[in-house]
Every structure is written in C-alpha cells, then in structure tokens.
Amino acid sequence: MLVEIPVAVFDNPVLNSIVLLLGEIALILLILWVIFIIVTGILILLSIRRKKMYFPRILRPVLSIMQGAVRVICSILGIDAVELMTFMITIDNQMNLHSFEKTPVTNRAVFFPQCLRSAECPAHLTTEGIICRNCGRCRLGEVIPVLEDAGYKVFICPGSTLIKRMVKKYPPKAMIGVGGLTDLKDVLELGRRISMTTIGVVTLKDGCVETDLDYDKLLETASLGLSGHLSLKK
Numbered sequence: 001m002l003v004e005i006p007v008a009v010f011d012n013p014v015l016n017s018i019v020l021l022l023g024e025i026a027l028i029l030l031i032l033w034v035i036f037i038i039v040t041g042i043l044i045l046l047s048i049r050r051k052k053m054y055f056p057r058i059l060r061p062v063l064s065i066m067q068g069a070v071r072v073i074c075s076i077l078g079i080d081a082v083e084l085m086t087f088m089i090t091i092d093n094q095m096n097l098h099s100f101e102k103t104p105v106t107n108r109a110v111f112f113p114q115c116l117r118s119a120e121c122p123a124h125l126t127t128e129g130i131i132c133r134n135c136g137r138c139r140l141g142e143v144i145p146v147l148e149d150a151g152y153k154v155f156i157c158p159g160s161t162l163i164k165r166m167v168k169k170y171p172p173k174a175m176i177g178v179g180g181l182t183d184l185k186d187v188l189e190l191g192r193r194i195s196m197t198t199i200g201v202v203t204l205k206d207g208c209v210e211t212d213l214d215y216d217k218l219l220e221t222a223s224l225g226l227s228g229h230l231s232l233k234k
C-alpha cells in the first residue's frame with residue numbers, strides 16, 4: 001500500500017529552507033573535516049621528512065580521535081604504518097619530556113620487555129616480574145644496576161598486565177616503557193589513560209627472544225632531568 005505524503009510538507013517554504021540549510025551546513029562541515037584531515041596528513045608528512053615537529057599539541061589529540069581517517073590519508077601521502085606509529089611515539093615523548101625531566105628519579109620506573117633477555121636466562125618469574133640474576137648473558141644485567149643505583153624502580157615484564165599491577169602498587173609519577181612499536185603504543189596509551197608521564201624507547205628489533213636495544217639511548221633518556229649522565233660501568 002502506498003503511503004500518501006501530504007503535499008503540504010513539500011509546499012511549506014519554511015520547512016524547505018530549514019532542510020536546505022541543514023544540508024548545506026552538513027556539506028560544509030564535511031568539506032572542512034576533509035580539509036582538516038588532509039592538512040593533518042601534510043603536517044605529519046612534513047614533521048617526519050624534516051625531522052621537526054609541527055603543531056604537536058594539535059596533532060596529538062587529532063591522531064587519537066581520528067586515527068582511522070588520519071591513517072588513510074597518511075597512506076595516500078606515502079607514510080607507512082611503521083613511520084606513523086614511530087611518529088606517534090615521538091610526539092608523545094616530546095610532549096611528556098618536560099614533565100619527565102621535572103619528576104624526581106625516585107618517582108620514576110623503567111619497564112623492560114622480557115624479550116631482551118638471553119634465551120638461556122636463568123632468572124625466574126616472580127609476582128614483580130623477572131628478577132635479573134646478572135648472569136652476564138644479556139645487557140640487562142649491566143643496565144639495571146645503573147638505573148637502580150640512580151633511584152629508578154626497574155621491572156622486566158612478561159606482559160602489560162604486570163605494568164598495570166606495578167603502576168598500581170608503586171605508583172610512580174613517570175615511567176619509561178621499552179618495547180616494540182605496537183607494545184609501546186599500548187604502554188603510552190596506558191600512560192595517557194592513567195595520566196602518568198610516559199616516555200617510550202623502541203627496541204632495535206622485534207621478536208619474542210634476544211631482541212636488542214640501544215642501551216646508550218635508554219640511559220640518555222633515563223638521565224633526563226638528572227644532574228649527571230648515566231652510563232654503563234666499564
């Protein structure tokens with residue numbers, strides 16, 4: 001059965017104007033949104049290629065809220081997923097830098113992933129992560145004492161659940177998360193969720209065992225805001 005629409009609906013000039021106006025507003029908003037996403041993509045491209053951050057305070061929330069659309073425009077502009085993820089970590093690090101520097105070292109924690117260990121690591125898993133026995137099979141045994149002597153709380157984590165538990169148990173005010181790009185993105189997101197200053201340091205290679213890290217870069221990051229530069233003991 002056909003439904004009869006009263007002709008008066010189409011003949012009502014006020015209603016027609018309102019519908020037309022709403023349509024125009026929606027179209028303008030859509031065009032502005034597309035332009036905004038394109039500009040965001042271009043700013044990300046310039047930031048990556050010129051190694052200089054443009055408008056990080058605007059880009060960071062846009063990246064969080066409109067991640068899907070930004071990802072599409074970035075891929076059209078030739079930015080691959082790894083570059084984009086690295087950029088997101090860099091932007092977070094840059095925005096958290098000042099607050100990290102101001103945090104006393106005794107209120108900071110470092111979370112290492114267990115994949116940095118040797119495949120023959122003799123350390124056991126405890127409720128506070130893997131406790132290094134400094135066996136000399138990997139460099140965690142060298143770097144952890146340096147960090148702990150400086151005042152850091154250090155954990156070797158088998159997964160992100162431990163990070164959440166330790167952050168609750170010893171609420172540090174700032175943390176350094178070490179890991180592959182995807183894991184690090186999650187750690188930074190956790191930091192944002194719980195309003196904790198978080199700095200990410202990316203491992204040199206991904207994997208489940210015997211991955212690698214630029215330990216000098218890590219110590220350089222850990223030294224931020226300290227009076228001296230932390231370094232491995234000779």
Ligand code: SF4
Nearest residue numbers: 121132133135138141
């Ligand atoms: S140095 Fe520590 S973490 Fe590395 S393999 Fe030995 S016990 Fe495991």
